[in-house]
Amino acid sequence: MADLLRLLLRVAEKAANVARICRQEAPLFQLLVQEKTGEDKNKKFVQDFKTLADVVIQELIRHDVRAQFPELAGFIHGEESNKFENGLGESVTVTVCSTEEETAKLLATVLDGDQTAASLLARAVHQDPSTIEAGTHGLTVPLKPSELGVWIDPIDATSQYIEGREEVLEEGRLSPSGLHCALVLIGVYLRSTGEPVMGVINQPFNNKDPTGTGGKHYWGVSSGSTNICSESRPGVRSEGGLSVVLSSNEKQSVKEALTSVCGPDKLMYASGAGYKVLCVIQGLADAYVLSEGSTFKWDSCAPHALLRALGGGVVDLALSLQQSESGAQDPRTELTYHQPRADRLGADRWANHGGLVAYRDVSQLHSIMGALRGKL
Ligand SMILES: O=P(O)(O)O[C@H]1[C@H](O)[C@@H](O)[C@H](OP(=O)(O)O)[C@@H](OP(=O)(O)O)[C@H]1O
Ligand SMILES: [Mg+2]
């Protein structure tokens, strides 16, 4: 299954190209950032271009993965629905066609006849990405495509992608917001158990990139005795307390509870669920705590696989607290990716309802659980 990993790295790079082109090409950029006002706001048929960009990226990933691994068809899920309504009130399913011309024609039907934008977008979708050196040579992964499912978040931290602020990234430091928080996330899980086994993260905008494309990629595989990640495991630094990254919307009670295990200035905030887990992967924070069910399977699957490959994981916070309160020795309840919640509807079926804690080191996870016990 190393072939699947190489393909995911390639399609994620293609997706990153589309994300970059939407910001670089003026006709696409104008659509991306336009605020609808007045009558326009009420025109149901021109859906937000940002949603279309997300859908196009998701569908190109789905198309290329299905073409090389037909066994995965039916098991490639994404954040977005690919149904759009056009000006004639017709429902249009956005897909990637076999030729650039056909894709452009289809996209024009949802872009209110804007041929220039449709052609630019179609060209990006059909363009092969430059070869990326990922260091996967000689890797073997003992998995079969018929055992696997895929979760796609075409762009995570969309708000940062639209806002488009380029931050100067400093080595070894978390940068709370900006274009670098926008990530393409592709996670692979086992259909039988829901465990995340492979993940690819592409950061389309990383101004420290040595390759010159402007982006960076990360990957990991965690299956049986194979645990391998593009990032090396950062050392555990316990002096001065733990560092934890949170959403800026996190509850006051959680922040207060965590101050007992975190050093001064070690509670940090960052945009994007995927970026926050990436900070843990890179050792820029020891853990990411989220007390609300505001993330979804497509947000966590890919980075979860990388953390597992590094010896860490992502647990369901509410379930793990319950386990720990009932005296379980190892209260870890890792998130799984194969089963929807039967009692919810739509996207909510795939939410990580109990919140989460992403960690690299299990003893640090235990300290965090201890601090949160009885406090939520
Ligand atoms: O941009 P999309 O793909 O819709 O994913 C969102 C996640 O689902 C949210 O959980 C993130 O919010 P928080 O950063 O407050 O957790 C949210 O982060 P943001 O509000 O900082 O952009 C995004 O990561
Ligand atoms: Mg997301």
Ligand SMILES: [Mg+2]
């Ligand atoms: Mg998204």
